[in-house]
Amino acid sequence: MDNTKLTKFGDFSILMIAYVWVFVASAVSPALGSMAQDFPGVSTLKLQLVSVSPFVTSIIFSVAAGILAKRYDKKSIVLGGLVIYGITGMLPYWATSIDQIILLRLLTGIGVGLILPLPNIIIAEHYDGEPRKKMLGWATALANVANVINSVLIGFLLMRGWRYCFLAFAIVLAVAVINLFGLPKSPPQKQTSENMQAGAGCFINRIPKIVYLLAFYMMMNWAILQLNILNMAVLILSENLGAPWMIGLAIAIPGFGCIFSGALFPQVFKRLKNYLAFAGLFLFTLGSVTLYYTHSFSTLLVANLLEGIGSGLLVPYLFYVTSTKVDAQQYDFSFGIVTGAMHLGILFSPFLQVGIAMLGNTESLRYLYLVTTIALAIATLISFVYERVNSKQQVEVIP
Template sequence: MSSIKLTKFNIFTILLIPFVWIYELSVVAPILGKIAEAFPNASTFELQLVVVMPFFTSIPFSIISGKLAKKYDKKNLIVLGLLIYGLAGITPFFCHTLPQILVFRLITGIGVGMVLPLPNSIIAELFTGIQREKMLGATTSVANIANVLDSIAVGFILTLGWKYPFLCFIVCIIIMFVAMAGLPKCPPVSQSFDDSNLQTSGKGVPKIVYGLLLFMAANWMFFSFNINNTALFMTTEHIGVPWMIGIAISLPGGISIISGIIFSNFYNKTKHFLVPIAITIFALGYVVMFFTHSFATQCIANCLIGFGSGLIPPYILNLTSQKVELSKRDSAYGIVTAGIHIGFLSSPFIQLFISTVTGIETFRTLYGMCAIGLIICTVISFIAVMRIKKDSIIETA
């Protein structure tokens, strides 16, 4: 743990950065219908690109950012990333063609990727034990708070026209100035200050990092299956009225805020059993969603999905800090946090693949397949935890 003495403002600033983790998605996704009206000749694929384009650059730049943190101060990288994020995010307001918008959305992803892994890396460097668990849980809560607030705010701003929500990216510039004032300096970690209780893993990051990357991507992929399809599902199934759609979409993210807040206490009571418990709750949400025919039960399903999925990211981030030596955590977090956007990006393509192979395109069937997949993951994770527990008992004996 670092000897830097942190003020409340330092801690507030560290936790403020995750506010923009999925900001590029939550601001733009709700305005897609209006963009379609503004560009009637655009194909569905081109319109979808407006939403997912930043992920094509954010994923590699998340990894690059982790590597750059081994040479440069993380504070400076965050400030630069937020500057790119904000300027590129605002620019579509001044664009007149769809290709121009797509180019600046691609550049926006560079800023997103640079910012994505670094708060976790700073937390892992400056905090230990329960404090680290609470801080990592709080980052997930902050990201979901932003998601909920964005969805509400954009709905009102959209009444002015499809361009105006892009001005919301000025928030990234504001956070950049806060970061300049409040983030502590975080220079590269030298090997001499590494954790002595961790085994070294050669020149590269440990193989477990790539397993955690897949775990993170899978969690967000299953999560986005619900978020991306809620509006169409409610419309085709005649569930509720239009104003209820916004509530339904915001519930998983809203409940995930609670997951992040209670993560530390929940983890200390359940340890690695947190994973099968969380996935079970996640799966139960999709089971309820499969059978739902009312807005009330759909809200219950969305709450279960949000609570179960919300417990998993802070667990993955905390496990990364436990399994990776300090000098390699910057690179490790760059890889692991890339899984957030990989999950979002892969979701529509996986859904397309499923419908192409099976010939079934109903949302209810998709939810049923998600439930089956998550139940299988629950069984696998439970067996894995029992094996880990058995091995630890043998080592102790």
């Protein structure tokens, strides 16, 4: 760990990178309806690609960022990624076709991917113990604060037309300026450079298998959470749970839950320790059960809040476990994999829903929620049994 003492502005600069983690989606998805009116005849699939296409390139370049961090200062990579992110994010304002927008969004994903894993890598390098937990928790919380604030901002911009939503990406350039002055330098580890000279393939083979398992957990966490968000409008309107204006509120509630649990992550971790994963999964499962049985808007909000709190505990926990299971020289590539799994989960979510529908030969949302609830319940039980067995083994080896 780098023991360089950071200023409060340095802390703030690191966290501001997390602020634009998911801005690439939250700034554009609300505009798809207006966009469809300006481009009549465009298929629903193409419109959806406008929203999700950046995740295709962000997943690839998230891993690439981990590799680049072995050769170059992470601050330089962050600044380059933010500039690409901000400029290409704004360019669709001048686009004249959906194809142009999709192409530019793919380029935006490159910038997103370059910055995605770096806040967690920098945190792992500059912080340890409680400060590390605090920063990882706040990074998760701030990413969800961004979703709430962005929803309000984009709502106002939509009054002027969908093109203005893309101008909101100027926020990313503002974050770049903040990081130009506040982000600490994070040069590559000396040993990492030597490993790279020995060959990337050998280095990848030395990454612990648990990193890929943690990435899978991260992917499924975001995939299941995204399933809820994707189907919120359909559920509310098809079952008369509320008026159309209530959809935005329902979608924002999981974010509030993530903010709450992310901010309290260090305190919760201190009390629950290794049982924190069980607690997060239990709350996520409880929210999914409530969602399955809900027949009112109030219980829907409770379900979304529980899912948000559960997810908000799991995300920083997975990042923290990653930082403790690999050597400092493996941070770059390991965090690239685990952080990239966030966007992979969002991208995978629609395909997961199709697979579940084919499995049960029904597109019923109740069936979808039942399957996800069972999966979460099994994961919760496995987590509890694993920690119980692991705790007993630790006690037995103590003389």
